[in-house]
Amino acid sequence: MDNAICMEYVVPGDDFTRAGEASANMKQSLKRLGVPAAAVRRAAIALYEGEINLAIHAGGGRIRVEVTPDTIAMHLEDDGPGIADIPLAMSEGYTTAPAEVRSLGFGAGMGLPNMKKYTDTFEIQSTVGVGTTIDMSVSIA
Amino acid sequence: METFLHSVTLDRDLCRGCINCIKRCPTEAIRVRDGKASIIAERCIDCAECIRICPHHAKKAQYDTLDVLKKFAYTIALPAPSLYGQFNNLEEPDILLAALTDLGFDAVYEVARAAELVSEATRRLMQTGSLPRPVISSACPAVTRLIRVRYPDLIDHVLPLVAPVELAARLAKDEAQRKTGLAREEIGCIFLSPCPAKVTAIHSPVGTKKSEVDAAVAVKEIYPQLLGPMKKRQTADSPATAGRIGIGWAESGGESAGLVITDSYLAADGIENVIRVLEDLEDEKYPGLDFVELDACAGGCVGGVLQVENPYIAKAKLKKMCRYMPVSKNHLDRSIPPAMLWDADLEYAPVLELGGTRAESFARYGQLQKIVEQLPGLDCGSCGAPTCRALAEDVVRGHAAVDDCVVLLRRRMEAVLQAVMGQPGKEDEP
Numbered sequence: 226m227d228n229a230i231c232m233e234y235v236v237p238g239d240d241f242t243r244a245g246e247a248s249a250n251m252k253q254s255l256k257r258l259g260v261p262a263a264a265v266r267r268a269a270i271a272l273y274e275g276e277i278n279l280a281i282h283a284g285g286g287r288i289r290v291e292v293t294p295d296t297i298a299m300h301l302e303d304d305g306p307g308i309a310d311i312p313l314a315m316s317e318g319y320t321t322a323p324a325e326v327r328s329l330g331f332g333a334g335m336g337l338p339n340m341k342k343y344t345d346t347f348e349i350q351s352t353v354g355v356g357t358t359i360d361m362s363v364s365i366a
Numbered sequence: 367m368e369t370f371l372h373s374v375t376l377d378r379d380l381c382r383g384c385i386n387c388i389k390r391c392p393t394e395a396i397r398v399r400d401g402k403a404s405i406i407a408e409r410c411i412d413c414a415e416c417i418r419i420c421p422h423h424a425k426k427a428q429y430d431t432l433d434v435l436k437k438f439a440y441t442i443a444l445p446a447p448s449l450y451g452q453f454n455n456l457e458e459p460d461i462l463l464a465a466l467t468d469l470g471f472d473a474v475y476e477v478a479r480a481a482e483l484v485s486e487a488t489r490r491l492m493q494t495g496s497l498p499r500p501v502i503s504s505a506c507p508a509v510t511r512l513i514r515v516r517y518p519d520l521i522d523h524v525l526p527l528v529a530p531v532e533l534a535a536r537l538a539k540d541e542a543q544r545k546t547g548l549a550r551e552e553i554g555c556i557f558l559s560p561c562p563a564k565v566t567a568i569h570s571p572v573g574t575k576k577s578e579v580d581a582a583v584a585v586k587e588i589y590p591q592l593l594g595p596m597k598k599r600q601t602a603d604s605p606a607t608a609g610r611i612g613i614g615w616a617e618s619g620g621e622s623a624g625l626v627i628t629d630s631y632l633a634a635d636g637i638e639n640v641i642r643v644l645e646d647l648e649d650e651k652y653p654g655l656d657f658v659e660l661d662a663c664a665g666g667c668v669g670g671v672l673q674v675e676n677p678y679i680a681k682a683k684l685k686k687m688c689r690y691m692p693v694s695k696n697h698l699d700r701s702i703p704p705a706m707l708w709d710a711d712l713e714y715a716p717v718l719e720l721g722g723t724r725a726e727s728f729a730r731y732g733q734l735q736k737i738v739e740q741l742p743g744l745d746c747g748s749c750g751a752p753t754c755r756a757l758a759e760d761v762v763r764g765h766a767a768v769d770d771c772v773v774l775l776r777r778r779m780e781a782v783l784q785a786v787m788g789q790p791g792k793e794d795e796p
Contacts, residue, residue, distance in 0.1 A: 230731050249645060257734075257759070259719040259727040262518040269649050294724050 229291040229298075230258065236276050238285030241326075247288050248273040258292060260365055268297045268363040271343040274336045275301045275359060281326050282306070283357065298362040299344075307353040315341065315349075371569040373428045373562035374412050378402050380424035385747035387416035387425060392637045393515065397760070398750035408717045411511035412563040413637050413662040414671040427562035427672060430581040432588070435470050438554030438580070440546055442538045443471040444531055445558045447478040447608070448616035448667040449585055451680030453596065456687060459613075460602035467603075468595035469588070471556070475538035478612030481530035482696035483537075485611050485624040487706050488525060490698070492627065492656065498522050500632075500647065500655035503621055505529050507567035508662035509640055510712065514572060517644050518714040523658075526708040528574055530615060531557050531564065535578040536705045557582040560670030561663065573708040584672035609692040617681050618666035622659045624694075631657040636664040720762060730762040737761055742773040 232254060234247035252269040272288070279286035283305025291298045308314045315337050322332025341347040344361040351357040383401040388394075395409035396416060403416075403424070416425040435441045443466040450459050463474045484505075491497055504510050504525045513520050528536075535555035542553045559565055559582040568579045614620030618635035625631065632655055634643045640660045646652060663669035665677030673680065720734065721727035734755075741754040749770040751757035760766035769775055 228728060228732075230728060230735070248649070252645075252648070253718075254731070256516070256716075256718050257720045257727065258731055259716065259721065259724045262714070266519050266648060266650075273649055273651075292728075294728055 229293050230254070232290040232292075234288040234290075236279040236286050236288060238280060238283065241280050241329075244276045244280040245273055247276050251290055255292065255297065260292070260297070264297065264363050264365045267343040268299065271340045271361055271363070272299055274339045274343075275299070275361075277331055278336045279303055279305075281322055281332060295365055296362050297365065298360070301359040301361075302356065304356040307355055307357055308349075308351040309353050311349055311351060371566065372405065372407060372410050372412055373565035373569075374405065374410060374414060374417065375426055375428055376403055376405060377424045377426055380422050382422050382424070384421070385752075386419045386421060388747055388750065388752040390415045390419040391752065392641060393512065394752050394756050396752075397765075398747075408715065409515060411508045411515070411662075412561075412566040413508040413512075414562050415637060417562070417671050427565065427584065429559060429562070429565050429584045429587065429672070430556070432469065432583060432591070434554065434556060434581040434583070439552040440472045440542055440548055441470070441554045441556060442473045442475050442535075442542060443467075443469075443558060444475055444477050444534045444538065444555055444579065446531070446560050446564075446585070446616070446667060447476075447481060447613045447620075448560045448670065448673065448680065449558050450478075450613060450687060451616055451668050451684040452585060452589055452673065452675045453592075453683070456596075456683070458687065459606040459608075460604075461596055461599045462592065463604075463606060464599050464602035465592050465595035468599070469591055473538070473542060475534050475541070475555075476606065476608045476612065477530045477534045477557070478608030478615065479696050480534035480537060480612075481615040481621075482608060482612040482624070482694045483698055484527055484530050484533060484706065485615075485621070485694070486696075486698050487527055487702045489625055489627050490702060491525075491527070492625070497525070500658045501525050502647075503657070503659045504573060504708075505615070505621055505659075506563065506661050506667075507572070508561075508563040508637070509660045510572055511563075512637075512640070512662075513644065514712055515715050515717045517648055518716070519648055520644065521712050521714060523647075524573075524712055526573065527706050528708065529564075529567070530612075531579060532567075532571075532574060532577060533706055535580075539578060554580045556580060558585055558588055559583065560585055560667045560673050562671065563662065564670075571710075573710055573712055575710050585670070586672050586674050589674045607695055609694045609696075610688045611694040612696065613684060613688055613691070616667050616684055617677075618661045619659065620666065622657055625657060628656040630655055631659065633659040633661075635661040635666050635669070637662045720759065733762045734758045737768060740768065740774065741771055744773060746773070748772045 248269045255265045283303035286303030289300045317338045318334040320334035326332040345364045347361040349359050381402045383398050388396045393409045395406045466474050502523045557579050565582040568577045571577045611624035619633040622631040622633045668680040669677035720730040737758040745753040
């Protein structure tokens with residue numbers, strides 16, 4: 226990916242209200258790159274879900290977005306608690322979000338399923354006690 | 367790129383080249399070049415924030431004066447619902463409407479009357495289920511233009527009905543033609559406008575090919591002229607034609623409340639709030655909404671920059687005036703008439719893209735990132751662009767140079783000075 230446009234973001238774990246900044250920023254950049262609206266929307270939704278996850282579950286994390294004329298590739302990684310049972314975490318409605326987060330309207334158990342749903346490729350790797358890595362991408366038609 | 371005619375313009379003589387407007391503009395449509403502000407026409411949405419902020423009154427709204435009445439054989443005033451909130455102790459609109467004829471208008475057609483029909487048509491269209499949810503109001507032209515340049519994915523959600531003022535003009539002309547037998551061109555419909563965005567919408571309409579509103583006079587222009595005739599008036603010849611729903615359109619939330627069929631709506635006002643809502647709608651953050659009403663001005667149309675009264679006082683006055691009014695006085699007797707529907711598509715105007723092709727945009731974005739790294743990140747505005755990033759965008763688009771940055775320029779001058787003078791920094795030290 227020689228001609229890739231790269232964007233890097235750090236998602237803080239202690240400030241829940243800042244989650245969403247990376248996806249908003251990426252969205253503005255993708256529009257300037259002339260990426261079609263449908264692909265922008267899908268990528269923005271998927272990244273937003275990822276950011277919320279980093280903030281709620283992982284104590285923050287790092288995001289790297291690489292955009293080529295064909296693909297928006299998003300890499301998320303954290304040093305959080307990890308996920309013991311990935312298939313369970315991927316099922317719709319399953320949540321480990323604390324009650325105070327759910328009371329804000331987040332943590333409905335749709336984060337990971339939505340990330341998969343809105344992207345064309347989705348890979349997740351996790352080690353308990355070490356952290357989680359997600360690679361997902363949206364093809365630009 | 368098509369050319370817009372904008373109501374918001376600059377008086378070059380008054381402009382001092384300060385940075386107030388460039389910082390305030392929500393679409394980054396203003397730059398200071400050669401000591402004067404200049405508006406990038408395709409980005410401007412006529413929200414009038416620059417008019418509000420300019421301390422030198424150099425930003426102006428273009429509109430007509432009442433002299434325009436002379437151009438037509440028969441003239442009809444189209445008062446915006448928000449006009450009713452400008453006056454003290456106005457218990458009913460009747461006297462105000464009658465006073466308009468004293469100023470020389472041959473007839474009055476309340477925009478609030480047409481608004482009630484738009485409310486009903488919206489209700490019917492929404493009940494067919496054919497519109498993607500949430501439906502976004504098309505009443506505020508600044509918002510419609512904003513969606514057009516920044517939110518292509520939301521264009522399908524915009525209500526494809528003409529704004530109440532446009533419908534008022536069409537229906538008023540039909541009525542006047544029947545009554546007078548005059549040709550349509552001889553009849554002039556003059557809107558009494560709360561804002562420049564509505565003035566622009568007449569000259570460069572979106573969603574419709576041609577506006578039947580012939581001119582627009584600012585509320586603040588007609589207000590002092592109305593006070594005398596309103597004082598003299600004891601009786602009105604004909605009663606007001608709109609109810610609470612129509613007049614409710616004057617303020618934020620009024621259009622939504624007038625839908626009646628759903629409680630699942632959101633009404634946001636003030637351009638920054640509107641932008642936040644549009645960003646969230648684009649990301650589908652709040653599913654299940656039926657209707658979204660967005661007004662560029664705080665408070666809704668009562669907050670228009672061409673109004674006289676404080677928007678919140680105007681709202682209080684309207685509430686009092688509407689207390690004993692019927693809910694609605696106007697109804698569609700048959701199906702939605704074609705005059706209410708958009709006859710032109712709202713098309714995405716990709717003014718944000720950095721290049722003409724995706725390849726060019728990618729190449730320019732790469733340069734942009736490098737330039738942003740060089741710039742100091744102070745967002746001081748001294749270069750004439752609102753932020754360092756905006757300057758970098760201007761540079762890759764070929765409209766500015768990195769040297770426009772005064773901070774970088776100073777650093778370079780100091781370096782040159784140092785090279786010529788030896789090391790002046792050391793000599794200065796005690």
